[in-house]
Amino acid sequence: xxxxxxxxxxxxxxxxxxxxxxxxxxxxxxxxxxxxxxxxxxxxxxxxxxxxxxxxxxxxxxxxxxxxxxxxxxxxxxxxxxxxxxxxxxxxxxxxxxxxxxxxxxxxxxxxxxxxxxxxxxxxxxxxxxxxxxxxxxxxxxxxxxxxxxxxxxxxxxxxxxxxxxxxxxxxxxxxxxxxxxxxxxxxxxxxxxxxxxxxxxxxxxxxxxxxxxxxxxxxxxxxxxxxxxxxxxxxxxxxxxxxxxxxxxxxxxxxx
Numbered sequence: 001x002x003x004x005x006x007x008x009x010x011x012x013x014x015x016x017x018x019x020x021x022x023x024x025x026x027x028x029x030x031x032x033x034x035x036x037x038x039x040x041x042x043x044x045x046x047x048x049x050x051x052x053x054x055x056x057x058x059x060x061x062x063x064x065x066x067x068x069x070x071x072x073x074x075x076x077x078x079x080x081x082x083x084x085x086x087x088x089x090x091x092x093x094x095x096x097x098x099x100x101x102x103x104x105x106x107x108x109x110x111x112x113x114x115x116x117x118x119x120x121x122x123x124x125x126x127x128x129x130x131x132x133x134x135x136x137x138x139x140x141x142x143x144x145x146x147x148x149x150x151x152x153x154x155x156x157x158x159x160x161x162x163x164x165x166x167x168x169x170x171x172x173x174x175x176x177x178x179x180x181x182x183x184x185x186x187x188x189x190x191x192x193x194x195x196x197x198x199x200x201x202x203x204x205x206x207x208x209x210x211x212x213x214x215x216x217x218x219x220x221x222x223x224x225x226x227x228x229x230x231x232x233x234x235x236x237x238x239x240x241x242x243x244x245x246x247x248x249x250x251x252x253x254x255x256x257x
Contacts, residue, residue, distance in 0.1 A: 003020065003041075003044070003071065003072040003073065004048060005017055005044060005045050005072045006027070006041065006046060007024050008024070009040065009042050012025050012029045013027065013028050013029065014026075015027060016048060016064075017075065017076055019073065019074075020150055021148075022049075022152055025050060025059060025060060026053075026061065026062045027060065027064060028060065028061075031063065031064050032063050032065075033063075033065075034063065043244065044069075045066070045067040045070065045071045045072050046064055046066055046067050047064070048063060048064040049060065049061070049062045049063045050062065051107045060210060062134065064252055073138070074147055074148060075144050075145065075146055075147065076145050077142055077143075077144045077145075077166065077167070078142060078145075079141040080143070080144070081113075081140055081141070082140065082142070083110060083111070084109055084110030084139050084140070084165070085108070085113075085138055085139070085256065086106060086108055086111050086135055086136060086137045087107050087108065087109045087135065088106050088107035088135065088199070089106050089132065089246045090104065090105070090121075090122075090132060090133070091103075094095075095122065104153070105120040105121060105122055106120065106121050106122075106133065107119070107121070108120075108121055108141055108165045108168070110165075110193070112143065119143065119163060119165040120164045121141070121165040121166065122164070123163055125141075125165060125166040128170070133168060135200075137170050138170070138171040139169060139170050139171060140169045141165040141167060142167045143163055144165075144166040145162050146164070147162065148161040148162075151171040156219070162228055173189050174187030175188055175246060176188050176189070186233040187195065193217065
């Protein structure tokens, strides 16, 4: 097999990582011929064959030879650079001591291949090893594919699980020092507006105008009929009280007579 490197080397034995096999293959230095031991080191590219050991019965590397440096490719990085948001921050590595099964990965969400997707990332995927991206941080990133993991994912009918975010850079914000007091101070900066908020603010005036026009229309409609009805009512009101008064007055005079 080709496309392999020595992943572990302890004394006279170790392990070889190969792009074509998920599990590392056991090696023993007795299976390496015509190669000076000082040239053997972790990360060294090798070619080998796989066979079952006569004594152990397990698979192990046989007939190991050195290969051209860089011939084993385990990951491929895509050229595109994407914008994203950290939706899950990296857990503290010290938590692994109390919880060995804890995955030391975070999660980034971004628009890739025309749709919103989420990609895991590891501590080694940060460009600045001193900076830990927090939840909500805006970042730029690239996509890397773990060829071994992706091959296994495709066999399981779940392609894409071998991809993750890498070369992560937290976006910087430009600002101005506004005040300093001893060992601390304050920085003024313009908070970037999200596209969703911009659309919402632009739509608010448009939603308010129809309500205002509707209100004015109702006001005009109710004012005009009221004035007409009022005029009629006034005329009737002017006549009825007089008629009632004259009739009552006439009756009263007849009673007096």
